Amino acid sequence: MDLETENRIASILLREAAELRRQAEKEGVRAYLEKPNVRHRPNSRFLTAIVLGVQQANKAVETDEMWRLRRA
Numbered sequence: 001m002d003l004e005t006e007n008r009i010a011s012i013l014l015r016e017a018a019e020l021r022r023q024a025e026k027e028g029v030r031a032y033l034e035k036p037n038v039r040h041r042p043n044s045r046f047l048t049a050i051v052l053g054v055q056q057a058n059k060a061v062e063t064d065e066m067w068r069l070r071r072a
Contacts, residue, residue, distance in 0.1 A: 005051075012044040 023031035 009044060009048050016044065 020031055
């Protein structure tokens with residue numbers, strides 16, 4: 001993953017954490033326990049996991065291809 005994408009994801013996660021912290025100051029621990037009513041954007045952690053999984057799969061395919069070419 002390139003640095004710009006990592007920084008963008010990190011900033012999204014920091015914003016979400018800051019929002020939860022503000023809610024916790026108002027509502028207490030329940031802010032962390034309750035599900036959000038509506039998500040206006042995709043879950044950034046889920047998307048990060050998907051991107052990393054695809055990158056790992058691509059790396060495995062590239063490695064397999066390299067070994068296949070060496071055997072030929």
